[in-house]
Amino acid sequence: MxxxxxxxxxxxxxxxxxxxxxxxxxxxxxxxxxxxxxxxxxxxxxxxxxxxxxxxxxxxxxxxxxxxxxxxxxxxxxxxxxxxxxxxxxxxxxxxxxxxxxxxxxxxxxxxxxxxxxxxxxxxPGITSVTAAAASAAQPLAARNEVFTVLPAPLPEERLAEEIDASDALAILKLGRHMPKIRALLEARGLTAKATYVERATLGEERICPLADAPDSAPYFSMILVLKGADPWL
Missing domain, CATH: 3.40.1010.10 (Tetrapyrrole methylase, N-terminal domain)
Structure with a gap:
């Protein structure tokens, strides 16, 4: 035994x-x-x-x-x-x-x-940081036939750009020192206003704000949620 x-x-x-x-x-x-x-x-x-x-x-x-x-x-x-x-x-x-x-x-x-x-x-199984962040921000992740993608921020810029362009909704994790790169990619695509920054979801230090108001340096336990908003329920 x-x-x-x-x-x-x-x-x-x-x-x-x-x-x-x-x-x-x-x-x-x-x-x-x-x-x-x-x-x-x-x-x-x-x-x-x-x-x-x-x-x-x-x-x-x-x-x-x-x-x-x-x-x-x-x-x-x-x-x-x-x-x-x-x-x-x-x-x-x-x-x-x-x-x-x-x-x-x-x-x-x-x-x-x-x-x-x-x-x-x-x-x-446990509640994921992605679903916890969406709940804290009161932001749906995806609807109907939308493609939802989870992206690690350390990926090369070219790969990130391809995935951002191809997806309807995104959760971008592991921001850390990659925050400026992610911010620039989203801004270049006109997605800054559709992006929400969530830091330390569910904890006492939780912070939620529009990406435009987010810090330039992000901790590991943070992410950006992006919903392009093609579904008519929005």
């Missing part, structure tokens, strides 16, 4: 946006695992800090962030998966804490690839 690995989506950040299934698994956890970025405190753990049982083992997967070099992060996932595998092989379930949804830009997918061939795995 081996333990089961649970990839648990925790939602966008507000603790009361956890699903009931996620909350139950966290409250009953025997072992938890979660990523950190370059030694910083874990945002995922902070979401469920009040639910975690005291004294249980915590597997911290520290991910070095090096632009263009994935090898250090992959090595960290290898090491984290080995530690999780030891717990699973001993018959203990492991709850892996995942911001947002485990399979939408989630770090859990890298652990899943390493462990699913050997151990039972269950995925608990």
């Amino acid at each position: 081996t333990g089961t690995l649970y990839g648990v989506g925790l939602g966008p950040g507000a603790p009361d946006l956890l699903t009931l299934r996620a909350a139950r698994l966290v409250e009953r956890a025997r072992v938890v695992a979660y990523p950190t970025l370059a030694g910083a405190p874990s945002f995922a753990r902070s979401i469920v800090a009040d639910l975690l049982p005291g004294g249980i083992p915590e597997i911290v997967i520290d991910l070095p962030m090096r632009a263009g070099d994935r090898a250090p992060a992959q090595a960290a996932y290898d090491a984290g998966a080995d530690r999780i595998a030891q717990e699973l092989a001993a018959g203990r379930d492991v709850v892996c804490l995942c911001e947002g949804d485990p399979f939408l830009y989630g770090s859990f997918m890298y652990l899943h690839a390493r462990l699913a061939p050997r151990f039972p795995v269950e995925i608990v």
